[in-house]
Amino acid sequence: MKRLLEIVGALALVQGVAGLVSRFTDWNWGLVHRLGFLEGYEIYASAALIVLALALFVAAESRPPE
Numbered sequence: 001m002k003r004l005l006e007i008v009g010a011l012a013l014v015q016g017v018a019g020l021v022s023r024f025t026d027w028n029w030g031l032v033h034r035l036g037f038l039e040g041y042e043i044y045a046s047a048a049l050i051v052l053a054l055a056l057f058v059a060a061e062s063r064p065p066e
Contacts, residue, residue: 002063009056017045050053 018030022043032038038045 002060002065005056005060005063009053009060012056013053016046016049016053019043021047 015031019032019042021027022030023046024032029041032042032045032049
């Protein structure tokens with residue numbers, strides 16, 4: 001379970017950073033800018049993904065070893 005939390009956290013972190021980078025540059029990569037319902041809220045969604053990634057990393061570290 002710890003490994004799964006780390007993997008999902010890493011994916012969320014990459015997508016959050018990619019969303020911020022693509023918002024401030026012309027680099028069109030990542031999932032956040034491709035979702036139509038997030039139009040105008042890309043910065044907030046990317047920041048939320050980064051916070052989610054940090055929370056998942058903390059949760060993974062608090063899990064006892066299996």
